[in-house]
Amino acid sequence: MLLSNDVRVVAVLFAAVVAASGQAQPDLQGMYTRSGVVGLEAQPPENPIDPSGKNPLSVSNRGDGLGPYPGIFGQGGTVLRAGQARQQRRTGIVDPEDRKLPWKPEEDAKRRDFLLHMNPAADLRHVELNARCALPGLFQGEDGNNPYQFLQPPGAVVILYDYNHTSRVIHLDGRPHVGPDIRLFMGDSIGHWEGNTLIVDTTNFNGRIAYSREIPYLSDQLHTVERFTIADANTIDYEVTIDDPVLFTKPWKVAGYFTRVPKGVESLEFACAEGSQTLVNIFGKPPERR
Amino acid sequence: MRKVLALAAAGLLLVVVRLAAHHAFAAEFDVNQPVKVHGTVTKVEFVNPHAWIYVDVKGDDGKIVNWHFELGPPNALFRLGWKKDAVPEGTVVDITGFRAKSGEAVANGRSITLPDGRELFSGGSAPKQ
Amino acid sequence: MSRVRSIIACGVLLSAAVLPQSVRRTSDGKPDLNGIWQALNTAAWDIQDHTGQLGVPPGQGVVEGNAIPYQPWAAAKKKENFTRRAVADPTEANCFLPGVPRANYMPHPFEIVQTPKTIAIAYEFAHALRSIPMDGSPHPDGLPDTWMGDSRGRWEGDTLVVDVNSFNDQTWFDHAGNFHSDALHVVERYTLSNADHISYEATVEDPKVFTRPWKMSMPLYRRLDKNAKLLEYECVFYQQEEKFKNAPFK
Numbered sequence: 001m002l003l004s005n006d007v008r009v010v011a012v013l014f015a016a017v018v019a020a021s022g023q024a025q026p027d028l029q030g031m032y033t034r035s036g037v038v039g040l041e042a043q044p045p046e047n048p049i050d051p052s053g054k055n056p057l058s059v060s061n062r063g064d065g066l067g068p069y070p071g072i073f074g075q076g077g078t079v080l081r082a083g084q085a086r087q088q089r090r091t092g093i094v095d096p097e098d099r100k101l102p103w104k105p106e107e108d109a110k111r112r113d114f115l116l117h118m119n120p121a122a123d124l125r126h127v128e129l130n131a132r133c134a135l136p137g138l139f140q141g142e143d144g145n146n147p148y149q150f151l152q153p154p155g156a157v158v159i160l161y162d163y164n165h166t167s168r169v170i171h172l173d174g175r176p177h178v179g180p181d182i183r184l185f186m187g188d189s190i191g192h193w194e195g196n197t198l199i200v201d202t203t204n205f206n207g208r209i210a211y212s213r214e215i216p217y218l219s220d221q222l223h224t225v226e227r228f229t230i231a232d233a234n235t236i237d238y239e240v241t242i243d244d245p246v247l248f249t250k251p252w253k254v255a256g257y258f259t260r261v262p263k264g265v266e267s268l269e270f271a272c273a274e275g276s277q278t279l280v281n282i283f284g285k286p287p288e289r290r
Numbered sequence: 291m292r293k294v295l296a297l298a299a300a301g302l303l304l305v306v307v308r309l310a311a312h313h314a315f316a317a318e319f320d321v322n323q324p325v326k327v328h329g330t331v332t333k334v335e336f337v338n339p340h341a342w343i344y345v346d347v348k349g350d351d352g353k354i355v356n357w358h359f360e361l362g363p364p365n366a367l368f369r370l371g372w373k374k375d376a377v378p379e380g381t382v383v384d385i386t387g388f389r390a391k392s393g394e395a396v397a398n399g400r401s402i403t404l405p406d407g408r409e410l411f412s413g414g415s416a417p418k419q
Numbered sequence: 420m421s422r423v424r425s426i427i428a429c430g431v432l433l434s435a436a437v438l439p440q441s442v443r444r445t446s447d448g449k450p451d452l453n454g455i456w457q458a459l460n461t462a463a464w465d466i467q468d469h470t471g472q473l474g475v476p477p478g479q480g481v482v483e484g485n486a487i488p489y490q491p492w493a494a495a496k497k498k499e500n501f502t503r504r505a506v507a508d509p510t511e512a513n514c515f516l517p518g519v520p521r522a523n524y525m526p527h528p529f530e531i532v533q534t535p536k537t538i539a540i541a542y543e544f545a546h547a548l549r550s551i552p553m554d555g556s557p558h559p560d561g562l563p564d565t566w567m568g569d570s571r572g573r574w575e576g577d578t579l580v581v582d583v584n585s586f587n588d589q590t591w592f593d594h595a596g597n598f599h600s601d602a603l604h605v606v607e608r609y610t611l612s613n614a615d616h617i618s619y620e621a622t623v624e625d626p627k628v629f630t631r632p633w634k635m636s637m638p639l640y641r642r643l644d645k646n647a648k649l650l651e652y653e654c655v656f657y658q659q660e661e662k663f664k665n666a667p668f669k
Contacts, residue, residue, distance in 0.1 A: 029536075120667075121667075124660070132655075132656065133655060134653070135651065149539075151537060153453045153533055154445070154453060160539055160550060164546075165567075166546060167539070167546065169541065169648075169649065184650065188648070268562075271515075271566045273513075273514065273545075273655040274589070286663055
């Protein structure tokens with residue numbers, strides 16, 4: 001096409017402005033449940049924290065019928081998931097396909113030993129991070145009770161988690177990551193759209209997050225790339241590439257999906273630290289300081 | 291504790307738990323100290339991350355101890371229809387649970403039943419309001 | 420040509436009628452509050468006039484008339500809170516959520532995320548968060564008491580009005596011990612005076628504690644730093660690291 005340079009420059013500027021104003025973003029706004037982002041390895045380690053029925057240290061097998069939690073505490077999810085169609089979607093570890101994570105052998109040995117000191121917790125460092133009401137870092141595990149709200153103001157995608165009132169602001173304006181001396185539980189996220197997929201690049205983690213019950217820590221060299229793909233009017237497919245060169249020999253990927261909740265479901269406050277007695281229950285009261 | 295860990299060594303097959311986002315019970319509460327009390331509700335607190343129910347329990351010595359039972363997340367209860375004032379003070383209940391490792395009159399509540407056998411804070415029995 | 424010019428002139432005049440020309444509007448025609456904001460006063464220490472002391476900057480108060488109309492029992496309770504503030508202020512002593520409106524004048528930035536159906540406010544302090552439905556829905560019945568309240572928003576002309584209730588009685592309005600009960604009801608008004616300043620007002624009423632409603636007002640300033648971003652102030656975590664560093668204790 002024979003466009004003059006001036007017109008071409010204006011066209012590029014116009015496109016950039018429209019994108020920054022949010023008008024060019026595909027719309028995924030709304031409230032969703034999250035499913036399937038469970039990074040369960042093929043040969044998971046022995047874990048005294050594991051609440052499942054196979055762990056002699058859990059209460060699931062007791063003859064008096066007392067389980068880890070009464071079933072109803074997952075039933076908030078029945079309200080959140082009412083009317084959602086059953087879906088067969090990509091979930092769990094998808095790369096490597098055999099779900100044997102590419103641990104560096106010495107780091108795998110260290111974390112297996114770390115787990116054995118979590119119950120009883122040898123010290124503060126060995127207490128599960130989500131028992132401390134710490135920010136969650138990455139999406140992890142199943143969560144039947146707490147929805148996610150996606151908002152799209154101009155130039156950003158914002159995700160609000162009910163869980164521990166967490167929020168992530170993903171800027172789309174092409175800014176660089178913050179400097180290396182700023183470390184964050186949630187990392188620093190920047191994003192861009194490719195068609196119907198939002199790609200989010202996150203760095204600057206602080207090395208104080210867990211990935212799962214079996215992976216109790218990830219390092220501060222962690223770098224993630226997430227893909228949120230609008231699959232249909234009610235579903236977002238999700239995949240995260242987890243690249244932690246301190247712990248693993250190469251990156252690996254976990255998948256899951258988000259599904260819209262029924263109309264009328266609202267966000268509820270989940271204040272965590274305010275009502276938590278966990279550290280005192282585990283260790284006793286800390287000595288008075290004066 | 292170490293002896294129990296040795297038992298756990300044989301072939302664990304982990305199962306995904308629906309509530310993986312919530313922290314583990316096992317580090318905080320003692321599976322070897324189950325408790326079962328009969329008493330009167332003094333307070334129900336719908337606070338996150340745990341709802342709490344406070345129960346006056348008369349011990350064998352006749353003294354009344356106010357037990358604190360930790361329940362699950364109140365947001366789940368609210369979404370199921372349990373409003374914040376659902377259980378009046380003075381309600382008589384039977385509660386089972388596991389005592390906190392700290393040894394206080396604090397426990398993780400498992401089942402709460404009324405004298406007529408109805409279960410409190412159970413999915414099927416939120417009162418219509 | 421002159422007809423086009425007069426149409427454009429009309430449009431410019433109309434859009435300038437309520438707000439200065441520098442204020443952007445969102446795609447649904449509302450003043451654009453998106454961005455990072457922060458208060459620049461000392462209300463977090465004391466919302467009333469106060470003299471400086473070690474660790475406490477002096478400040479002119481944000482309470483209109485400078486008087487807080489406590490009921491007699493509550494005035495005594497406030498004095499007691501003040502004496503015990505080092506251990507009794509839930510926000511400074513325990514890093515608990517600051518409530519509303521204190522979250523808006525903590526010495527930390529917050530981010531307003533504005534869309535037509537929902538406005539969210541994310542706070543750097545303790546990652547506090549408020550989600551404000553703009554759909555006209557009522558406060559839910561029987562909600563568990565909350566630290567940050569249940570917020571419902573609407574536009575009155577170019578002012579964002581947020582009605583907040585369902586509070587617990589756990590938060591203080593400042594480090595000086597000003598407090599409330601679970602009957603607290605706050606109505607906030609956010610008005611852009613220009614692109615980089617919000618005139619913020621919060622009307623407080625609590626029939627269990629005060630004899631009448633009262634009001635705080637202050638400017639909120641847009642953070643203009645290049646690539647300004649909300650970071651994390653996770654004081655619960657920092658406190659745990661300190662208090663439990665020698666655990667276990669038993």
